[in-house]
Amino acid sequence: MTTALLETIAGNAKAVDNNEIPARYGIELLGAREGFRRTTLLETARQLREIAAVDLSVAFGIWAHTMVITYLRTADTDYVRYVLPALENGTRPGVTGMAPAFKEAAGAGTIDLTATPGEDGYLLNGTLAWASNLAEDAVVVTAARTPAGERLLVAFDGCAPGVTLGTPFALLGLNATSSAGITLENVPVPHGQVLSRDFDAFISAVRPTFLILQTSECLGVADAAIDAAATRLTGLNEVLAEDVAEVRERVTHLIHTQELICAVLDDDAVVDRVKLLELRLAAARAAVDATALEVRLAGGAGYAQNSPASRRFREAAFIPVQSPSETQLKWELRRAKQEG
Ligand SMILES: Cc1cc2nc3c(=O)[nH]c(=O)nc-3n(C[C@H](O)[C@H](O)[C@H](O)COP(=O)(O)OP(=O)(O)OC[C@H]3O[C@@H](n4cnc5c(N)ncnc54)[C@H](O)[C@@H]3O)c2cc1C
Known part of the structure; x- marks a missing residue:
């Protein structure tokens, strides 16, 4: 992913948040630059994390689009070979x-x-x-x-x-x-x-990508929010330094874990479903914690609708709701552990 592309997406984030530019433009932009060509999961996950760090709306649209490409490639039928090029070049959304x-x-x-x-x-x-x-x-x-x-x-x-x-x-x-x-x-x-x-084989085949790329959405916005929070730790805000350091450490650790898991999946090895669910749940919590800290540290400015802190806070509020919701993840993990 080029710096210029990320700068363009970052520059448009406010207008996208105001619904003045449809998030779909991100799909078109990436498609025109061959961003949906077949590549490793690690590269795809990194790319989406970088986009989520500058604009979660655009990243969410790209996540959905990438998942449709993943479903189609998994099916690999004549219909897929006919329809896939228009999704890969970003002219049709998924x-x-x-x-x-x-x-x-x-x-x-x-x-x-x-x-x-x-x-x-x-x-x-x-x-x-x-x-x-x-x-x-x-x-x-x-x-x-x-x-x-x-x-x-x-x-x-x-x-x-x-x-x-x-x-x-x-x-x-x-x-x-x-x-x-x-x-x-x-x-x-x-x-x-x-x-x-x-059904079962298809879902098992696409689930790791589904969860790993949702994790990118979570960790991208968490990374950006905690970076921004860390720039505001002077004066009274010093009292939150330990909280910021704790979330920073968690986000860094989760990015590392995500990359290790991607490398394993890229080697065609199996990753336990519980490990994927745990990563996704921890990443979702990190996103909510990081954006909540950022908005506190930004003070009144964070409450203004057009600030980046407010945008990230409102966008990240979707993460516990996105299916599998936080509730579902906790329920699935509890059930998996009970089943041993
Ligand atoms: C902006 C936005 C965009 C979205 N985009 C997409 C998309 O592109 N693709 C897509 O597939 N979905 C999309 N969704 C849907 C989203 O991913 C969730 O599926 C949706 O929010 C519903 O979540 P839920 O499973 O908690 O179900 P809901 O039916 O909304 O749940 C309502 C409540 O019941 C609880 N609940 C859920 N299941 C059970 C159960 N079995 N027993 C008891 N209680 C239960 C939930 O925890 C929640 O408290 C989108 C949602 C939003 C808000």
């Missing part, structure tokens, strides 16, 4: 409507979309409560259940017949990420757009 699928895989929820067999494939019905990067030209990946109970991973266009993209409404942050619900009414999905019928 929408990951996968929270219910990951919740189902964890035993914490169910896939609500239905896939009814039709003449040439399936008809999808139901609602996805949330998804980001919504656009008519998007490629959406999600999961649906057939009447026989089969769980399918499917892809469809944002402009396919029967798709209604929700209208984004005011959020605490991330307003430029085009996030809302999707309603599906008899959306045709030809057989060729079924990415996988082996």
Whole structure:
């Protein structure tokens, strides 16, 4: 990732926060510079962490887009070979409507979309409560259940017949990420757009990337916030020096752990699911702690909506909510430990 590119993203962060520039521009920018070409997980994770350090909204859009590319590469079908170039060069955005699928895989929820067999494939019905990067030209990946109970991973266009993209409404942050619900009414999905019928194997294959790249979102914003906090430790603020040092140490340690795990995954070795969940949960907490410290140290200026401290604080408030939520992560970890 070039310094110039990061400077451009940093320079636009305020306008993105004000919803004057859609976060999608980050996907276009990175795509034009071959930023979505196949590379190691370590490089992808570093790149996303650097982007999250300058703008979490842009990083979140890029995370979702990268996940769709990951799903498609994992499926590697004729349809994928047709559609993938437009995602890799950033001209079409990817929408990951996968929270219910990951919740189902964890035993914490169910896939609500239905896939009814039709003449040439399936008809999808139901609602996805949330998804980001919504656009008519998007490629959406999600999961649906057939009447026989089969769980399918499917892809469809944002402009396919029967798709209604929700209208984004005011959020605490991330307003430029085009996030809302999707309603599906008899959306045709030809057989060729079924990415996988082996639900468990597919989720197991993509889960490490999913969690590692979410960890990048968390650690990027945490790194930037704690760096900014550390510049304000004079006078009265000295009383928070130990707190800042503790979070700084935690963030540095977590970045190191993330990089070690990426290297292991890049070697095609298996990393225990518990280790990935622990890293993701610790990174989420570090993001919340770092931004909370920064906003305290910034004082009144941190409460002004257009300050970087306020932007990071509001954007990071999404992290405990992002699926798997903090609650789900704690629940999954407790269950995994009970199962031994
Ligand atoms: C701005 C924004 C963008 C988003 N973008 C995307 C996206 O691109 N893709 C995507 O897939 N999702 C997206 N989401 C959804 C997000 O990832 C979460 O899935 C969503 O916020 C719901 O979280 P939840 O699982 O806690 O479920 P909710 O249904 O909202 O949970 C409500 C409450 O019930 C609790 N709860 C959850 N499950 C259970 C259970 N089984 N039993 C008992 N209690 C339970 C939760 O802890 C919470 O307290 C987005 C959300 C937002 C706000």
